[in-house]
Amino acid sequence: MLKEIERVGLPIVHICTVVPISLTVGANRIVPAIAIPHPLGDPSLNAEEEKGLRRKLVEKALNALTVEVDEQTVFED
Amino acid sequence: MSKYKVVHYINQFFAGIGGEEKANIPPEMRDGVVGPGMALAAAFEADMEIVATIICGDSYYAENMENAEAEILEMVKSKSPDMFIAGPAFNAGRYGTACGAICKAVKDNLGIPVLTGMYVENPGADIFKKDLFIVETKNSAADMRKAIPKMAALAIKMAKGEELGSPSEENYIERGVRRNIFREKRGAERAVEMLVAKVNNKPFVTEYPMPVFDHVAPAAALKDLKKAKIAVVTSGGIVPKGNPDHIESSSASKYGKYDLTGFDYLTDETHETAHGGYDPCYANSNPNRVLPVDVLRDLEKEGVIGELHKYFYTTVGNGTSVGNAVKFSKEYAQELLADGVDGVIMTST
Known part of the structure; x- marks a missing residue:
């Protein structure tokens, strides 16, 4: 799905937990997520902390969209 | 033994x-x-x-x-x-x-x-x-x-x-390994036979399949996030409560396009996941954990991004065939483009 969107010229960032799968399917900008059933959350945190964590991931993803890449890139911390 | x-x-x-x-x-x-x-x-x-x-x-x-x-x-x-x-x-x-x-x-x-x-x-x-x-x-x-x-x-x-x-x-999946073997007929003869079969529209089997590379070159980066219209899409199966279009919990045959107007965040009363391939309790109790609408709205209000696109696109990426996934996204990629979206976040579980 990522590739079809990128093919029309839109930059796309993949927030996902299983990075090897993302690399295999051909995502070019990848942000590793927290866990499979809650990629952008952590139920062990309180609501405020959890939202903070989610915000960090989304900010990282948005930042990835502003970075030129010429090959598949995993945006770690 | x-x-x-x-x-x-x-x-x-x-x-x-x-x-x-x-x-x-x-x-x-x-x-x-x-x-x-x-x-x-x-x-x-x-x-x-x-x-x-x-x-x-x-x-x-x-x-x-x-x-x-x-x-x-x-x-x-x-x-x-x-x-x-x-x-x-x-x-x-x-x-x-x-x-x-x-x-x-x-x-x-x-x-x-x-x-x-x-x-x-x-x-x-x-x-x-x-x-x-x-x-x-x-x-x-x-x-x-x-x-x-x-x-x-x-x-x-x-x-x-x-x-x-x-x-x-x-019965194993091709590994891309070639091995030298002896054949009855020399290569030139086999090649001509293949060519003759081809021009006569008869079946033939290549001895050297070309590798298929289907990597798409990265799209250009966003110049100005503050002015960008960002869309969010997911394979995590987030749908409006009740799954109105009956997207299947596995091997999905369709995707959904849903309006985010008026939603500052998602709750267990408005949205849920249709995905049958992971424990749904975390996504159901707080769907923002898969589709981060709450944070994207905050960032929109604060002016970090220009705008959150009105619609999100969603399907269940659970045993869904590559053919279907390509078909879905080809369709909505054109819509995203036509709607003036500048960049896309995709989330997967």
């Missing part, structure tokens, strides 16, 4: 421990056969025996790859087997990836033959087919009865160190 000793790897589902709610269990080892190992052992007859079965939750493996691999390697080592077999995983993505990864780790570290089985579209097949022998199965466990004898036959040959035939003879 003593039997070849096999250690078998399966997930929590095939061990009968549970479904997604048990996908977090750490690795454990049991003596003898468990689940599909029974059929494998029967198919081995007198040649090999399964001395132990290692069971690990699919999510546990995917989320703790290095630790899980180290733990499982130790377990395998403790049994000093002659061979290691994982799966078959059919079209289960996390399971297939785990089977491939642990087989490769065992092969690299212990130097014994390893074998797994999966559907050709399983992401694990793509990742590991060059490294491993992967018996090709159909896409669901309904194929177990046919998959097991194929795996057993290949496993026996591998354990005995016999020479293996071509992928189609031995």
Whole structure:
């Protein structure tokens, strides 16, 4: 799905937990997520902390969209 | 002659421990056969025996790859087997990836033959087919009865160190390895025959298939996030409560396009997940954990991004065929473009 969107010229960032799968399917900008059933959350945190964590991931993803890449890139911390 | 000793790897589902709610269990080892190992052992007859079965939750493996691999390697080592077999995983993505990864780790570290089985579209097949022998199965466990004898036959040959035939003879997924063989007719003659068949629209089989590279070059980066219209899409199955379009929990045949107007965040009363391939309780109680609308709205208000696109697109990425996924996204990519979207966030579970 990522590739079809990128093919029309839109930059796309993949927030996902299983990075090897993302690399295999051909995502070019990848942000590793927290866990499979809650990629952008952590139920062990309180609501405020959890939202903070989610915000960090989304900010990282948005930042990835502003970075030129010429090959598949995993945006770690 | 003593039997070849096999250690078998399966997930929590095939061990009968549970479904997604048990996908977090750490690795454990049991003596003898468990689940599909029974059929494998029967198919081995007198040649090999399964001395132990290692069971690990699919999510546990995917989320703790290095630790899980180290733990499982130790377990395998403790049994000093002659061979290691994982799966078959059919079209289960996390399971297939785990089977491939642990087989490769065992092969690299212990130097014994390893074998797994999966559907050709399983992401694990793509990742590991060059490294491993992967018996090709159909896409669901309904194929177990046919998959097991194929795996057993290949496993026996591998354990005995016999020479293996071509992928189609031995039922494994093509690894891209070429081997020199002697043919009756010389190359020029075969090439001309192929050409004649081609111009006459008759069937022929190439001796050198061209590799398919389908990587799309990265799109240009956003110049100014503050002015950008950002869309969010997901394969995590987030839908309005009640799943109005009945998107299937696996092997989805459709996608949904839903309006986010008026939503500052998602709640368990407005949205849920239709995905049947992971424990849904976390996404159902707080759908923002999969589709981060709450944070994107905050960022929109604060002016960090120009705008959150009015619609989100969603489907269930659980055994969904590559063909369908391509079709869905081709359609909505055009819509995103027409709606003036500048960049896209995709989330996957």
